[in-house]
Amino acid sequence: MARAGCDLIALALVLAVGCRSPEPATAPERPAPAAFAQRALQDNGAWQALADLVAVAPRRLTGSEGAERAVQWAAERFRAQGADEVRLEPVRVPRWVRGEASAAIVGEAGDEPLSVLALGGSVATPEEGILAEVVMVRSFDELRAQPERARGRIVFFNRPMPRALANTFQAYSEAVPQRGSGAIEASKAGGVAALVRSLTTQIDDFPHTGSLHYEEGVDRVPAAAISTLDAEMLAARLLRGERVVVRLRLSCATLADVVSHNVVAELRGRELPDEVVLIGAHLDAWDVGHGAQDDGAGCAHVLEAMRLIRALGLRPRRTIRAVLFINEENGLRGAHAYAERYAKELGRHFAAIESDRGGGPPVGFDCNAGGDKLAAIRAVVHELRALDCGAFVPVPGGAGGADIGVLRPAGVTLMSLITNTQRYFDYHHSERDLLATIHERELALGAAALAFVASSLAELDQR
Amino acid sequence: MARAGCDLIALALVLAVGCRSPEPATAPERPAPAAFAQRALQDNGAWQALADLVAVAPRRLTGSEGAERAVQWAAERFRAQGADEVRLEPVRVPRWVRGEASAAIVGEAGDEPLSVLALGGSVATPEEGILAEVVMVRSFDELRAQPERARGRIVFFNRPMPRALANTFQAYSEAVPQRGSGAIEASKAGGVAALVRSLTTQIDDFPHTGSLHYEEGVDRVPAAAISTLDAEMLAARLLRGERVVVRLRLSCATLADVVSHNVVAELRGRELPDEVVLIGAHLDAWDVGHGAQDDGAGCAHVLEAMRLIRALGLRPRRTIRAVLFINEENGLRGAHAYAERYAKELGRHFAAIESDRGGGPPVGFDCNAGGDKLAAIRAVVHELRALDCGAFVPVPGGAGGADIGVLRPAGVTLMSLITNTQRYFDYHHSERDLLATIHERELALGAAALAFVASSLAELDQR
Numbered sequence: 001m002a003r004a005g006c007d008l009i010a011l012a013l014v015l016a017v018g019c020r021s022p023e024p025a026t027a028p029e030r031p032a033p034a035a036f037a038q039r040a041l042q043d044n045g046a047w048q049a050l051a052d053l054v055a056v057a058p059r060r061l062t063g064s065e066g067a068e069r070a071v072q073w074a075a076e077r078f079r080a081q082g083a084d085e086v087r088l089e090p091v092r093v094p095r096w097v098r099g100e101a102s103a104a105i106v107g108e109a110g111d112e113p114l115s116v117l118a119l120g121g122s123v124a125t126p127e128e129g130i131l132a133e134v135v136m137v138r139s140f141d142e143l144r145a146q147p148e149r150a151r152g153r154i155v156f157f158n159r160p161m162p163r164a165l166a167n168t169f170q171a172y173s174e175a176v177p178q179r180g181s182g183a184i185e186a187s188k189a190g191g192v193a194a195l196v197r198s199l200t201t202q203i204d205d206f207p208h209t210g211s212l213h214y215e216e217g218v219d220r221v222p223a224a225a226i227s228t229l230d231a232e233m234l235a236a237r238l239l240r241g242e243r244v245v246v247r248l249r250l251s252c253a254t255l256a257d258v259v260s261h262n263v264v265a266e267l268r269g270r271e272l273p274d275e276v277v278l279i280g281a282h283l284d285a286w287d288v289g290h291g292a293q294d295d296g297a298g299c300a301h302v303l304e305a306m307r308l309i310r311a312l313g314l315r316p317r318r319t320i321r322a323v324l325f326i327n328e329e330n331g332l333r334g335a336h337a338y339a340e341r342y343a344k345e346l347g348r349h350f351a352a353i354e355s356d357r358g359g360g361p362p363v364g365f366d367c368n369a370g371g372d373k374l375a376a377i378r379a380v381v382h383e384l385r386a387l388d389c390g391a392f393v394p395v396p397g398g399a400g401g402a403d404i405g406v407l408r409p410a411g412v413t414l415m416s417l418i419t420n421t422q423r424y425f426d427y428h429h430s431e432r433d434l435l436a437t438i439h440e441r442e443l444a445l446g447a448a449a450l451a452f453v454a455s456s457l458a459e460l461d462q463r
Numbered sequence: 464m465a466r467a468g469c470d471l472i473a474l475a476l477v478l479a480v481g482c483r484s485p486e487p488a489t490a491p492e493r494p495a496p497a498a499f500a501q502r503a504l505q506d507n508g509a510w511q512a513l514a515d516l517v518a519v520a521p522r523r524l525t526g527s528e529g530a531e532r533a534v535q536w537a538a539e540r541f542r543a544q545g546a547d548e549v550r551l552e553p554v555r556v557p558r559w560v561r562g563e564a565s566a567a568i569v570g571e572a573g574d575e576p577l578s579v580l581a582l583g584g585s586v587a588t589p590e591e592g593i594l595a596e597v598v599m600v601r602s603f604d605e606l607r608a609q610p611e612r613a614r615g616r617i618v619f620f621n622r623p624m625p626r627a628l629a630n631t632f633q634a635y636s637e638a639v640p641q642r643g644s645g646a647i648e649a650s651k652a653g654g655v656a657a658l659v660r661s662l663t664t665q666i667d668d669f670p671h672t673g674s675l676h677y678e679e680g681v682d683r684v685p686a687a688a689i690s691t692l693d694a695e696m697l698a699a700r701l702l703r704g705e706r707v708v709v710r711l712r713l714s715c716a717t718l719a720d721v722v723s724h725n726v727v728a729e730l731r732g733r734e735l736p737d738e739v740v741l742i743g744a745h746l747d748a749w750d751v752g753h754g755a756q757d758d759g760a761g762c763a764h765v766l767e768a769m770r771l772i773r774a775l776g777l778r779p780r781r782t783i784r785a786v787l788f789i790n791e792e793n794g795l796r797g798a799h800a801y802a803e804r805y806a807k808e809l810g811r812h813f814a815a816i817e818s819d820r821g822g823g824p825p826v827g828f829d830c831n832a833g834g835d836k837l838a839a840i841r842a843v844v845h846e847l848r849a850l851d852c853g854a855f856v857p858v859p860g861g862a863g864g865a866d867i868g869v870l871r872p873a874g875v876t877l878m879s880l881i882t883n884t885q886r887y888f889d890y891h892h893s894e895r896d897l898l899a900t901i902h903e904r905e906l907a908l909g910a911a912a913l914a915f916v917a918s919s920l921a922e923l924d925q926r
Contacts, residue, residue, distance in 0.1 A: 201904070
C-alpha cells in the first residue's frame with residue numbers, strides 16, 4: 001500500500017519523459033522498473049552468478065590463475081545467457097604476488113604480533129625483516145613539518161576514516177592518500193617503511209589492503225596495512241611516550257607482466273548498433289577475502305542486467321555492451337586498453353555506467369552529463385523511485401568509477417550505480433569481503449536498477 | 464565528491480522551504496541533516512541504547528518481567544538524557560506465555576521433528592498433543608471451496624510471502640492473513656489445528672511467530688508457525704500424495720491481565736508547548752530473538768532522536784513527545800491507552816511519527832497529510848536527500864505504523880520512518896532477531912533522519 005503514492009510519482013515521471021523525448025510510434029514500450037525487479041527477485045540470478053564466481057575464483061588478483069579462471073568463467077556465462085557476441089580482449093597486466101607478511105612489537109617480554117597485510121605493489125623487506133622504532137603521524141603535513149622524527153624509523157600513518165561523515169566514500173577519500181602515497185612520503189622523510197591504518201570505520205582486527213604508488217627517484221620502502229585495533233593500541237602506547245620497536249617482514253614481489261583479458265559481451269542495438277551504452281564492473285579483486293563486494297557484486301550486477309534485458313524480451317535501439325574490466329585494483333590496465341581499442345568509437349558511446357560500490361541496496365545513479373541529456377537521464381533514473389532507488393546525483397566533474405573514469409577525457413557521459421555503502425568499508429579489501437556479507441534481494445535490486453537504466457538509455461530518442 | 468550535487472539540491476530545498484513557510488525573524492536556524500548525521504555517527508548513541516536494551520531485557524513480551532525491566536530502563540535512559548519530563552503511563556495489558564512447542568511427522572520409521580513456534584495468543588493443545596493428518600491449502604478460498612478436506616485435520620496454510628515483490632511489507636501483507644486468521648478459518652472448516660508457513664522470503668529452519676486472532680462463536684484451535692524449510696518439505700510430500708500425520712503439542716496459555724506502562728518523555732515546546740510532534744516505537748517484543756529489529760531499533764531511533772535534538776542545542780517551538788508503546792505485538796493496548804488518555808489533545812498533535820520497520824538504512828518517510836501541510840512536510844523530508852534518505856511517500860489513507868494508526872480516527876497526521884527492509888523479514892519474529900543483524904551506521908542515520916524531521920516539524924510555522 002505504501003507504494004501507491006510512489007507509483008503515481010513514477011507514472012508522472014514516465015509522462016514527463018514522454019514529453020521531453022518523444023519516442024517514434026514504432027518504439028516498443030519500455031517495461032516499468034517493477035518488471036525488472038520482479039524478474040530479478042524471482043529468478044535470483046545475480047546471487048547465483050556471484051556465488052558461482054566466488055566458488056570458481058575466490059582469489060582473482062590480476063595476473064593470477066584465479067583471474068584467468070574468472071575471465072573464462074565470465075565469457076562462458078555471457079555466452080550461456082545468450083549474448084549476441086562475447087569477446088576476450090587481450091590486456092598486458094602487472095603481476096604482483098603477496099607472499100607472507102608479519103609484524104610484531106619487539107620487547108623484553110617477547111614479540112607481540114600485529115595484524116598486517118602488505119599493501120598492493122609494495123616491495124619486500126629483507127628476509128630478516130626491518131627492525132625499527134615506530135613514529136606516528138596523522139597527516140603528511142605533520143610528517144613534512146618534522147621529517148627528522150622519521151629518519152630511520154617505521155612511519156605509522158594513523159589517520160582514521162572519519163566516521164562522522166554520512167558519505168562513506170567521502171570518508172574513504174579523505175584517508176586514502178596515506179595508503180596510496182604513504183610509502184613515498186615516509187621515504188622522502190628518511191623513513192625505512194610505512195605502516196598504514198586500515199581504511200574502515202570499524203575497530204576490529206582485520207587489516208585492509210589496497211594499492212600504493214611509488215615515485216620515480218624516491219627510494220621504494222615497504223608498506224603494510226595494520227588493523228584498526230592494532231593501530232589504536234599502537235597509538236595509545238606511543239601517546240603514553242612508550243618507545244615502540246617493530247619488526248616488519250614482507251616477502252611480496254612484482255613479477256613480469258602477463259597477458260590477461262577484458263571480457264566484453266554485447267546485445268546488439270536494434271536501430272543504432274554503433275551507438276553504445278556500456279555497463280561495466282571489474283573482474284579482478286584483491287587476494288584477501290573473495291572480492292564478493294569488490295567487485296564480485298558489480299560483475300553480478302552486469303551479468304544479471306544483461307540476462308534480465310533479454311529475459312524481458314528487449315532489444316533496445318542502441319547496443320548494450322557489458323565490459324568486465326581486468327586490473328582495476330592495481331593498474332587500471334584493462335580500462336586503458338579499452339579506451340585505446342575503442343578510441344575512434346568513444347564519440348558514439350551514449351553513456352558508460354559502472355558498478356563498483358558493492359552489493360548493498362541500490363540508492364540511485366550519479367551522472368556527469370549536462371543540458372538536455374542530463375534531463376533525459378534524470379527522468380529515467382527518477383522512475384526508479386517506485387523501487388526506492390531513484391536518487392539522481394548530477395556530478396558535472398566526477399561521476400563514475402575508476403574504470404570508466406579513464407573514458408572521461410574522451411567526453412563520454414559517465415554514470416555509476418550508487419548503493420548504500422554504510423557497511424561496505426567493513427569488508428572492503430579485507431578477509432571479510434565474503435559472499436555472506438551480501439543479501440540476495442539487495443543484490444537483485446541493484447541488477448534490476450542497472451538493467452532498467454541501461455535498457456532505457458539504449459532506447460531513448462535523445463542523442 | 465559525489466555529494467556536491469546533493470548538497471546543491473538540499474540547498475535548493477532549504478530555500479524552497481523558506482519560500483513556502485516563512486519563519487518569523489526570531490526563529491532559530493534549523494541545523495541541516497548533515498549536522499544530525501555527524502552527531503549521530505560520531506556518538507553512536509542509537510547503537511549504545513539498543514545494545515543496552517537487549518542486554519537489560521532481551522525477552523520483553525508484554526506482561527513479562529522483561530517488559531517491566533525494559534519500561535524502567537527506558538524511563539531512566541530518557542531521564543539521564545535530560546528530558547524535561549518522563550512519565551510512566553499505566554496500561555492494562557494481556558499476558559500470554561509461550562510454554563513449550565513441538566511438532567513431528569509421525570510415521571512407521573519414528574517421529575521426524577518439525578521446527579515450530581506457537582503463534583502468539585494461541586490456545587494450548589491437550590497435554591498429549593493433537594495427532595491428525597495434515598491437509599495443505601494456499602488460500603482461504605481454497606479451504607472454503609472444499610471444507611470437507613479439513614474436517615478433523617491439521618490445516619497447513621502454505622502461502623509463501625511472494626519474493627518477487629520489491630516492497631517486502633506489501634509481500635508480508637499479502638501472506639499475513641493466514642497467520643492472523645488461519646486458526647479461525649481452520650476451525651470453521653472443522654480443522655483441529657493450524658500450521659502456518661513462516662512469513663519470510665528465506666528458505667531456512669527458523670519458525671517466525673506473530674499474533675493470531677480468534678472469533679467469538681468459533682471454536683479456538685491451536686496454531687503454530689512452521690519454518691519455511693519444513694513447509695517446503697511438507698508440501699513436497701503432500702503433493703506426492705503421501706499421507707502425512709503430525710503430532711502438535713503446545714503448552715502456551717493466556718493468564719490474567721496485568722498492569723504495564725507506556726513510557727513518555729518530553730522536550731517542551733519553546734512557544735507552543737501544547738502542540739505535539741509525537742515520535743514513537745514499541746518497547747515490547749516477541750519472546751524469540753531479542754527484538755533487536757522489531758522494535759528495539761525503533762526504540763533506539765526514538766531515544767537517540769531525543770538525545771540528538773538536545774545535543775544540538777535545540778528547543779523547537781512545539782513539544783516533541785517520545786512515546787515507547789507497550790503491547791504493540793499482541794493487543795495494541797498501549798496505543799489505545801494513549802489515544803484515550805490524550806483524546807482531548809489529539810487535535811493539537813501536529814504529527815505522529817512511528818519507527819517500526821527495523822534498523823536498516825533509512826529511505827525516507829511516508830505521510831497521510833494533504834494540502835499545504837503535505838507540501839510543507841514533503842519539503843522537510845526532501846532535505847534528507849543530502850543523506851540519501853529523502854524519499855517522501857504520500858499515502859492519503861494508510862501512512863504510519865500499528866501504534867500511531869490508532870490515532871487515525873482522530874485525524875492526526877501520521878508518518879513513519881521508512882527503512883530499507885530487504886533483510887528485515889529474514890529476522891522478524893524469529894530467534895534470528897538479534898543485535899548482530901543491525902549495523903551501527905545504518906541505525907545512527909535512521910535516528911538522525913527521525914531527529915531532523917521531528918525537530919523541523921516542531922519548528923515549522925505551518926499549522
